[in-house]
Amino acid sequence: MVKQIRRYALFQATPDSEFVKEMYGGYFNVFVSAFGDEGEQWDLFRVIEGEFPRDDDLEKYEGFVISGSLHDAFTEEDWIIELCSVCQKLDVMKKKILGICFGHQIICRVRGGKVGRARRGPDIGLGNITIVQDLIKPGGYFDQTKSLSIIQCHRDEVLEPPESAIVIGFSDKCDVEIFSVEDHLLCFQGHPEYNKEILLEIIDRVHKIKFIEEEIVEKAKDSIEKIEPDTQRLHMLCKNFLKGRRTHLV
Numbered sequence: 001m002v003k004q005i006r007r008y009a010l011f012q013a014t015p016d017s018e019f020v021k022e023m024y025g026g027y028f029n030v031f032v033s034a035f036g037d038e039g040e041q042w043d044l045f046r047v048i049e050g051e052f053p054r055d056d057d058l059e060k061y062e063g064f065v066i067s068g069s070l071h072d073a074f075t076e077e078d079w080i081i082e083l084c085s086v087c088q089k090l091d092v093m094k095k096k097i098l099g100i101c102f103g104h105q106i107i108c109r110v111r112g113g114k115v116g117r118a119r120r121g122p123d124i125g126l127g128n129i130t131i132v133q134d135l136i137k138p139g140g141y142f143d144q145t146k147s148l149s150i151i152q153c154h155r156d157e158v159l160e161p162p163e164s165a166i167v168i169g170f171s172d173k174c175d176v177e178i179f180s181v182e183d184h185l186l187c188f189q190g191h192p193e194y195n196k197e198i199l200l201e202i203i204d205r206v207h208k209i210k211f212i213e214e215e216i217v218e219k220a221k222d223s224i225e226k227i228e229p230d231t232q233r234l235h236m237l238c239k240n241f242l243k244g245r246r247t248h249l250v
Helices: 018-024 027-035 055-060 078-092 102-110 196-208 214-226 231-243
Strands: 007-011 041-045 063-066 096-100 114-117 123-131 147-154 156-160 166-170 178-181 185-188
Touching (some): 007 027, 018 027, 027 041, 063 078, 063 102, 078 096, 078 102, 096 231, 102 156, 102 178, 102 185, 123 196, 123 214, 147 196, 147 231, 196 214
Parallel strands (some): 007 041, 063 096, 096 185
Antiparallel strands (some): 123 147, 123 166, 178 185
16 A cells, blocks of 8 residues: 655745755745655745645645745735635635744734734844743643744734634733644744744845844844754644644653
């Protein structure tokens, strides 16, 4: 009997920077390196360019990841509307979706929550997330996890989570850092897939286009020097979710 290959897809909502193309061959490779396992098939859909899977192909996939983006998740751009439509179909199908930053906000929007500019301003750098212990299921993905250090890079946030959502994590800067819906949607405002080198390049790039102010740049770079992200734990957590595993974090 031939073993069926598990398939996953990345919905890439941002173009590849020259730095990421040179260092990693594109963001797709960054995501697969972080969340993929040997023997799996990962497909790339550049949703920002209007690339989406056909409806009759959605069933073939075990799970989906939605990347971050410089675009606002609450706008009415054609590709964002199409992305929301596809995610609604996947939600009905109970397909696993891991939403990251922009993807986190898209899932909030699809599920009836509210997204907008961050109340406390842009958050860029290394930050600490507090995990809500009362909401953690024994043996679940977050079991025995009290906090996580994660790379942040956003100016929008979830203002009101969907009624169906469980807010799992929060921080001093953001009230909804992590939320889940049932067992098939898991969303992070931060970036589990990023490393410090990618963040530093983004900081310099968005500063040049005046996306962030000098004061924010200085604070972001200062945080990078003081804190290490929980990269291994974050990767394992996301992989466990996508693959339906309950392995404890270390």
